Every structure is written in C-alpha cells, then in structure tokens.
Amino acid sequence: MLTTEVENYPGFPQPIDGPDLISLIRKQAERFGAEFIAGDATEVDFTRRPFKIRAGELYEADAVIVATGASSRWLGLESEKRLRGRGVSSCATCDGYFFKDKDVMVVGGGDTAVEEAIFLSKIARNVTVVHRRDMLRAARHLQERAFKIEKIRFLWSSVVEEILGVDRVEGVKVKDLKTGWLNTYSCDAVFVAIGHTPNTEIFRGQIELDDAGYVKTQAVTRTSREGVFAAGDVADRTYRQAVTAAGSGCQAAIDVIKYLESTGA
Numbered sequence: 001m002l003t004t005e006v007e008n009y010p011g012f013p014q015p016i017d018g019p020d021l022i023s024l025i026r027k028q029a030e031r032f033g034a035e036f037i038a039g040d041a042t043e044v045d046f047t048r049r050p051f052k053i054r055a056g057e058l059y060e061a062d063a064v065i066v067a068t069g070a071s072s073r074w075l076g077l078e079s080e081k082r083l084r085g086r087g088v089s090s091c092a093t094c095d096g097y098f099f100k101d102k103d104v105m106v107v108g109g110g111d112t113a114v115e116e117a118i119f120l121s122k123i124a125r126n127v128t129v130v131h132r133r134d135m136l137r138a139a140r141h142l143q144e145r146a147f148k149i150e151k152i153r154f155l156w157s158s159v160v161e162e163i164l165g166v167d168r169v170e171g172v173k174v175k176d177l178k179t180g181w182l183n184t185y186s187c188d189a190v191f192v193a194i195g196h197t198p199n200t201e202i203f204r205g206q207i208e209l210d211d212a213g214y215v216k217t218q219a220v221t222r223t224s225r226e227g228v229f230a231a232g233d234v235a236d237r238t239y240r241q242a243v244t245a246a247g248s249g250c251q252a253a254i255d256v257i258k259y260l261e262s263t264g265a
C-alpha cells in the first residue's frame with residue numbers, strides 16, 4: 001500500500017518516511033543556526049530593503065528565499081480525498097513503484113499525464129488514461145510515444161466521477177461525456193495528473209511570475225527582484241522532486257551569501 005515513504009532520496013538505501021526525512025533536515029539546519037517560525041506568510045513587501053514579510057508578526061530581511069512549493073491540483077471528489085495515500089497519488093515518479101504489475105489509471109491529458117502514463121507503463125500491468133477531451137494536449141512527441149505503447153489505453157471524452165474502494169483503491173466510476181453513460185473499471189491506483197498550482201499568490205506584483213504562476217528565475221535562483229531568490233518546486237515546472245528542491249535550496253543559500261557579501265550587509 002501507498003505510504004509517505006520516500007524511495008529515491010540519495011543517502012537512504014532503505015525507504016525513509018517523508019516526515020522523518022523532513023525532521024532530519026530540519027535538525028541539521030538548526031545545528032547550523034537556522035531558526036524556524038511556524039505560521040503562514042500572508043503579505044510581503046519586496047519593493048525596498050529591508051524586505052518585509054507579514055507572518056502574524058512583521059519580519060524584516062536583507063535577503064529572502066521564496067520556497068513555498070507547488071500544490072497538486074485534485075479532482076475535488078470526496079472519494080479522492082479519502083483514498084489519498086491509499087492508491088490515489090499525484091506523483092508517478094514517487095509512488096509508481098508501489099504498483100508493480102498492477103492496473104493503474106492516469107487522469108489528465110497534458111504533458112505531465114502522458115509522461116506519467118509512459119513512466120507507469122514500465123512498471124504497471126496496464127495503464128488507462130482518462131481524459132475529458134477527445135484529443136491530448138500533450139506535446140506531439142509524447143503523444144506519439146504513448147500511442148505506440150500497447151499497455152497504454154485511452155478513455156476519451158471521459159471524467160472520473162468517483163474512486164471506488166473502502167481503505168484502498170479498487171476501481172473508478174467513469175462518465176462518458178458523449179453518451180452520459182457511467183462505466184466502472186477496476187484498478188489498483190489512480191494518478192491524478194491535472195497540473196500543479198505554485199503557491200505564489202502573495203508574491204504577485206512583487207516578483208515576476210510566469211504564465212502558470214511559477215517564479216521566474218535566472219542564473220540560477222535569482223528572481224526579478226535583487227535580493228529575492230527562489231528555490232524548489234515554486235520555480236520548477238519540470239522536476240518537482242525532493243532532491244532537486246534540496247539542490248536548488250543549496251544554490252539559493254550560496255547565492256544569498258554572495259549577494260549579502262556584495263552589499264556589505
């Protein structure tokens with residue numbers, strides 16, 4: 001069964017529980033003097049230094065690293081919420097391994113959905129892509145690759161109405177949008193791949209965001225505002241893995257040190 005286990009973080013030959021990994025990273029950061037404040041940042045002012053961040057109290061900083069991540073988009077079904085972590089996932093790279101030789105569904109029709117379907121076809125017995133339109137939005141080369149893989153089949157013009165199962169996924173109820181018919185398919189996992197929303201609402205107007213809301217960066221973690229840096233999934237449309245987020249966090253920290261040295265702060 002799916003858990004919060006992380007299989008692919010370097011340095012852990014055995015899977016490590018996600019919360020345990022976070023706790024170890026936090027302890028290590030504390031050893032180097034990092035201070036943690038619990039709370040949500042609700043407003044920022046990056047127009048002049050010191051930068052201001054409202055998180056309950058008002059905090060001031062000479063440099064900021066934005067690392068607020070990106071949230072997976074979900075279908076919004078009660079059954080999806082109940083079975084999350086019990087066969088419902090938003091990350092094939094993270095959880096696909098748990099469904100070796102099983103039947104899995106992928107919901108979506110963009111690049112991510114097709115990439116996930118191709119990835120899962122190497123692990124699962126069968127992969128069914130459920131897409132609400134009658135053609136994919138994914139890049140042509142991805143479509144061509146997916147269409148060549150016999151294990152991948154498509155349910156066109158269809159939406160998932162309900163995910164079935166009591167304490168693990170056992171199937172899905174799918175509505176055919178052209179006929180209105182409801183069909184039930186058995187499967188062991190449902191990968192929801194309908195996109196991510198970067199958590200950047202409070203930074204809108206303060207730093208440049210791309211059309212999907214991700215923080216725009218250059219060389220490598222600098223944002224459009226001098227002294228404000230970004231790391232991890234909030235600036236990453238592609239990889240979205242713990243190790244890549246940690247790596248870019250390291251890059252941002254080094255960039256901050258160089259920036260502060262250059263300003264004499």
Ligand SMILES: Cc1cc2nc3c(=O)[nH]c(=O)nc-3n(C[C@H](O)[C@H](O)[C@H](O)COP(=O)(O)OP(=O)(O)OC[C@H]3O[C@@H](n4cnc5c(N)ncnc54)[C@H](O)[C@@H]3O)c2cc1C
Nearest residue numbers: 006007040041067068069094199232233240241242243245
């Ligand atoms: C179910 C699941 C399983 C996964 N499994 C794996 C795996 O096995 N291996 C792997 O490599 N990756 C896995 N990932 C992906 C991995 O978790 C992310 O790539 C990684 O956590 C990104 O790190 P981050 O620091 O950029 O963002 P996050 O880890 O998302 O951290 C962002 C933090 O910022 C906080 N935040 C957001 N807005 C605010 C605000 N306004 N004020 C204050 N705080 C804020 C959030 O609460 C969160 O704590 C998984 C993801 C999911 C959802």
